[in-house]
Amino acid sequence: MNEQTNHYEIAIVGSGPAGFTAAIYAVRGGASTVLFGGVAPGGQLLQTMEIENYPGFVDPVVGADLMMRMLKQAARLGTRVLQESVSEADFSASPFKLKAGGRDYTADVVILATGAQARWLGMPSEEKFKGKGVSGCATCDGFFFRGREVCVVGGGDSAAEDALFLTKFATKVYLVHRRDKLRASFRLQEKLKANPKIELIYDHVPEEFIGEGKLTAVNLKNVKTGAVRRLEVPGAFIAIGHTPATELVKGKLALDESGYVLANDKTETSVPGVFAAGDVMDTRYKQAVVAAGAGCKAALEALEFLE
Ligand SMILES: Cc1cc2nc3c(=O)[nH]c(=O)nc-3n(C[C@H](O)[C@H](O)[C@H](O)COP(=O)(O)OP(=O)(O)OC[C@H]3O[C@@H](n4cnc5c(N)ncnc54)[C@H](O)[C@@H]3O)c2cc1C
Incomplete structure (x- = not known):
């Protein structure tokens, strides 16, 4: 690094599994x-208490502990970890320019690993039971509901899946949906209807999540009649989509119609020398280990690009 210009060979934006894995590979590849x-x-893993599917942990690991380990590993190997958000990015010429914490930085390569945010309904009772029965990730938490009844809120492909x-x-x-028909693809709708374990509940929205410490039931409101129906379920999965964190790069990198890089x-993104890894470019898997794998790929590609 050049102290005066704050120039780095590789600048990583984002501090989830993708960002830290990219950092570990970048510094071990010899790049500042x-x-x-x-x-x-x-x-996102800061929001979860129990991770059971990240390899290497026999017992469940707390999200914050896992992320602190990744941060320390990246820092020990030589990454400069800054607790700052990048507020501006300019990819129009090399070296690329970034602004963070009021300071200017330049980098030969940028790895974007800004992640995504699961969308929530925004109800106080939903907030109260997050991680205590209310989940934003079926792949992550479905296993905990073996032999129980659960509900899924949403009507698109992800809710159906x-x-x-x-x-x-x-x-x-x-499967609780606020409209009288699903948005999910025809193929998925056919599968839902053919599955005897699934009951489709149209025209309903969650009115309240209920429980003592942990979720035990969800009150649903019929949006047409106002009638309330109670589902006695210990698990509720909110599947109303994700918002990728791409505000920073809008108009600078090619994005898909939902805003993913x-x-x-x-x-590789639409700009040579700018790479993207993790949930910010992953419309399908959204898992920590996949994000970490993409971070590894991005760093290896970045190192090759520098050569
Ligand atoms: C409640 C919950 C539970 C989950 N449980 C599991 C699980 O058990 N197992 C599993 O594999 N996956 C789980 N996931 C999914 C997993 O968290 C994500 O797939 C993974 O964190 C994605 O990693 P990422 O590095 O792409 O981005 P993220 O984890 O989203 O991290 C991106 C980071 O970049 C930061 N950032 C954004 N913009 C900027 C900027 N401009 N400047 C600087 N920093 C910025 C963000 O603030 C964020 O800290 C869970 C997700 C949630 C929400």
Whole structure:
């Protein structure tokens, strides 16, 4: 790094599994590396208490612990980890320009790993039971509801896929949708209808999540009649989509219609020298280990680009 210009060979924006893995590979590949982690580095896993599907942990690991380990590993190897958000990015010429914490930085390569945010309904009772029965991730938490009844809220492809996935564990899955028909693809709708474990509940929205410490029931309101129906379920999966964190790069990188960064198998974006990894470019898997894998790829590609 050049102290006067704050120039780095590789600048990583984002501090989830993708960002930290990219940092680990970048510094071990010999590149001067800075990682902008935002005000609370760690990403989405900070929101979860129990991770059971990240390899290497025999017992469940707390999200914040896992992320702190990644941060320390990246820092020990030589990454400069800054607790700052990148507020501006200019990819129009090399070296690329970034602004963070009121300071200017330049980098030969940028790895964008800003992640995504699961969308929530925004109800106080939903907030109260997050991680205590209310979940934003069926792949992550479905396993905990083996032999129980659960509901899924949503009507698109992800809600349909979540409902079908959850039938592997749950005895019954209620799919609750606010309209009178689903947005999910025809193929998925056929699968839902053919699955005896799934009950479709149209024209209903959650009115309240109920429980003592942990979720035990969800009150649904019929949007047409106002009638209330109670589902006695210990698990409720909110599947109303994700918002990728791409505000910073709008108009600077090619994005898909939902705002995700368009990146190829090699994590290359529309701008040579800018790579994207993790949930910010992943419309399908949204898992920590996949994000970490993409971060590894991005760093290896970045190192090759520098050569
Ligand atoms: C409640 C919950 C539970 C989950 N449980 C599991 C699980 O059990 N197992 C599993 O594999 N996956 C789980 N996931 C999914 C997993 O968290 C994500 O797939 C993974 O965190 C994605 O990693 P990422 O590095 O792409 O981005 P993120 O984790 O989203 O991290 C991106 C980070 O970049 C920061 N950032 C954004 N913009 C900027 C900027 N301009 N400047 C600086 N920093 C910025 C963000 O603030 C954030 O900290 C869960 C997700 C949630 C929400």
